[in-house]
Amino acid sequence: MSIYSVLVEPAFFVTGAVLFGLVVGSFLNVVIHRLPKMLEREWAAQCAELAGEEPAPLPKYNLAVPRSACPGCGAPITAMQNIPILSWITLRGRCASCGIAISPRYPAVEAASALAAGFCAAHFGFGLAALAAMVFVWCMIALAMIDYDTQLLPDDITLPLLWAGLLVNLGGAFTDLKSAVIGAVAGYLALWSVYWLFKLVTGKEGMGFGDFKLLSAIGAWLGWQVLTLVILLSSVVGAAVGICLIVFAGHGRAKPIPFGPYLAAAGVIALFYGRDLNRLYLGLV
Numbered sequence: 373m374s375i376y377s378v379l380v381e382p383a384f385f386v387t388g389a390v391l392f393g394l395v396v397g398s399f400l401n402v403v404i405h406r407l408p409k410m411l412e413r414e415w416a417a418q419c420a421e422l423a424g425e426e427p428a429p430l431p432k433y434n435l436a437v438p439r440s441a442c443p444g445c446g447a448p449i450t451a452m453q454n455i456p457i458l459s460w461i462t463l464r465g466r467c468a469s470c471g472i473a474i475s476p477r478y479p480a481v482e483a484a485s486a487l488a489a490g491f492c493a494a495h496f497g498f499g500l501a502a503l504a505a506m507v508f509v510w511c512m513i514a515l516a517m518i519d520y521d522t523q524l525l526p527d528d529i530t531l532p533l534l535w536a537g538l539l540v541n542l543g544g545a546f547t548d549l550k551s552a553v554i555g556a557v558a559g560y561l562a563l564w565s566v567y568w569l570f571k572l573v574t575g576k577e578g579m580g581f582g583d584f585k586l587l588s589a590i591g592a593w594l595g596w597q598v599l600t601l602v603i604l605l606s607s608v609v610g611a612a613v614g615i616c617l618i619v620f621a622g623h624g625r626a627k628p629i630p631f632g633p634y635l636a637a638a639g640v641i642a643l644f645y646g647r648d649l650n651r652l653y654l655g656l657v
Contacts, residue, residue: 386493389506393489394456396510397482404481404517406435407526444472456482477517484513488640495644504540505643508533508593512636515586519632525582530589537592546643547595555591559599560584583631590639598646605638606631 410433417427431438440449447469453459460479467474488509496502511533519525534556541552563584570578591599614629642649 382494382497385498385502386490389493389502390486390490393486393506393510394482396489396506397485397513398454398456400485400510400514400517401478401481402435402440403514404521406433407528408518408522408524410434411524411526411528442467442469442472445470456486481513481517485510488513491644500540500543501545504536504545507536508643509640512640516633516636519582519630519636523580523630525580525586525632527582527585530582530585534585534589534592537589537594540593541595546593547597551595551597552592555594555596555599556588557591558596559591560588562599562603563587579631583635586632586635586639590635590642594639594642594646597650598642601646601649602635602638602642605641606634609637610634 413430413433420427440454441447442449444467447467453463453468457479460474460476463474465474465476466472489506492502492505492509496505511529515525515529518529538549538552538556541547541549546552547555563579567577567579567581567584570576587599587602590602594602610629610631613634
């Protein structure tokens with residue numbers, strides 16, 4: 373039996389995707405935590421330069437440096453303490469050095485990344501579409517969590533994701549190239565129009581430019597045909613969650629609620645079931 377025949381075996385491919393998804397999930401936790409801080413440093417340096425000041429010297433900080441450490445005591449996290457999910461379970465959700473609680477969100481992101489990768493492998497089968505779908509879903513997870521924490525959708529993720537969608541669809545992985553290009557343009561203009569209409573009527577900003585770029589990226593990956601579905605799904609879920617937060621969690625009406633997580637969730641749903649849901653919607657209409 374050849375290596376290729378083993379790789380394309382569904383059970384092997386799905387299992388491999390899940391295991392690799394665990395590793396990627398661990399990396400996504402680093403991205404979610406560090407990328408906003410890296411952007412803040414960059415913006416502070418730019419502000420200092422514009423003011424004619426020398427940027428304050430800071431230690432090197434990126435996705436690789438410094439080494440991961442406990443936020444409470446600063447103890448370095450060893451390789452054995454960094455095994456996705458298993459380390460958190462073994463340590464009972466606490467730092468091995470100081471005993472401070474470690475958020476369950478870390479293993480949750482790892483599990484979500486692994487399950488998403490396995491589902492992509494099972495849904496699309498061995499090939500470019502499955503691998504590309506994994507990248508798309510992993511980016512959606514990272515963007516959703518960053519926006520939830522900071523109300524930022526970094527260009528460092530949204531713009532490469534947009535171009536990657538166009539490249540992937542050169543071969544028609546999820547839609548034809550024409551639909552992908554129209555989807556990228558229409559996705560941006562759709563929310564851009566809503567933004568300016570809302571601002572003209574209320575004098576306030578209803579969403580950030582990162583939302584435009586995220587919907588544009590989704591359009592580039594999945595085509596213009598799913599944009600209506602994505603907007604409807606994200607709006608309905610976002611409104612429902614927002615009402616629940618205000619009524620049950622005491623969330624202030626004036627406090628903004630990030631829209632990115634709902635766009636990301638709707639994009640993932642559309643990736644797998646967009647065509648079926650479109651047919652159902654058009655049938656009902």
